[in-house]
Amino acid sequence: MQTANLNVRDLPVEDLRELGLFREGEITLPKKDIDALLSGMRTGLVRLNDINHNGLEIKEMSVKLSLTKNAQGKAELLIHPVYKQSNLPSIISRQEGDDLLTGLKANLIKETIENGQQKKLLVEYDWDTREFIVTDTSRLRVPEMINGMPLTPYQKERFGSGRQIEMPDGTTFQASSTTPDGIRSNRLALVVSLLMDGGLSYLLLTGLKAMVGDRGLLPQKDERNENYHKALQAAAAQKSTVKDAEEKNSSISNNNDYSRGYGRSGVSR
Structure with missing residues (x-):
């Protein structure tokens, strides 16, 4: 998870359309991949078929996608193909690169x-795209x-440095920019609570x-x-409270077709 001031209305629809990922007024990416884009992460592998991109005809290709902001502050789509060979970043040594490539180490922290x-x-x-990914740790969302268990200041500092965190019930997790969720864990499912827009939000x-x-x-x-x-119950209760408040305030409406289900609060599935 990374800090990103984006919402669904910011998604570059024309870029998605060019890749065949926007049809009949709908973004055809899975919701998990849309959430990844809005969170500043990369999507999972996306299969592109029969694409004409920048004059290049692509019959079939697997890529990951992410967003960046141009000089005007608008979101642009970045395409991350599967490379034949990885390029070593200048900030790490060949041995360090081998440690990451072979899985001997999950990540490295470098200061610059x-x-x-x-x-x-x-x-x-x-390993999906065969490339090294470098992330500014100040962009990680801690x-x-x-699962309802608060992180201590020490654990938050370690998470922001890419270290493994273990909770009292044995749940372990770690920040990772190689996954759409921005986190790896020894559990297949987690309820993550984040401070977003001044309030506590729950993500499933x-x-x-x-x-x-x-x-x-x-x-x-x-x-x-x-x-x-x-x-999960706390997340459901918060979602119900927010929904009731929105229904009472009927003078406020949102006519954007792409904002449904992506509010600040509630459970993300």
């Missing part, structure tokens, strides 16, 4: 100075709670990617324990 300011960068390897994340250990991907459990269900 840009425009006189010190930055911490999270470096990961994306959870307030996982399912189908999470496994964490990376020194011997590859670590085992996962589809364990939805008492903490998970309590957090």
Whole structure:
């Protein structure tokens, strides 16, 4: 999860249409991939078919997508193809790159100075696209709670540095820019609480990617324990409260067809 000031109305519809991902007034991407774009993340692999992009005819191609803002502040679509060979970032050594590529390490933290300011960068390897991904850690959105369990200041600092966090019930998780959800876990599903727009929002994340250990991907459990269900109930209660408030304030309407289901509060499925 990363900080991104975008909503569904900001999505570059013409770019999506050119890739065959906007038809009959609807974005054909799965909701999880749309959420990833709006959260500043990359989508999962998307299959493109019979595309004519910038004069190039593409019969079939698998890519990941992300958004960036141009000089005018408008969102533009970035295409991340599957590369034949990865290019090593200049900020890591060949040995460090091999450690990421082989799964010996999940990520690396590198410090650099840009425009006189010190930055911490999270470096990961994306096996889907065969490329190294570098993320400014200041853009990572740190959870307030996982399955209703609050993170301590120390845990928040570690999460923002790409480190693994373990909660009292054995749930472990870690920030990752290689997944649409922006997080990996030893659980297949989590209820994540974030501070968004001045309020606490709940996100229901399912189908999470496994964490990376020194011997590859670590085992996962589809364990939805008492903490998970309590957090799910809290999310449902918040969604109901927000819905009631919106119905009472009938003078406020939203006619944008693409904003449905993407409000600040509520459960994201």
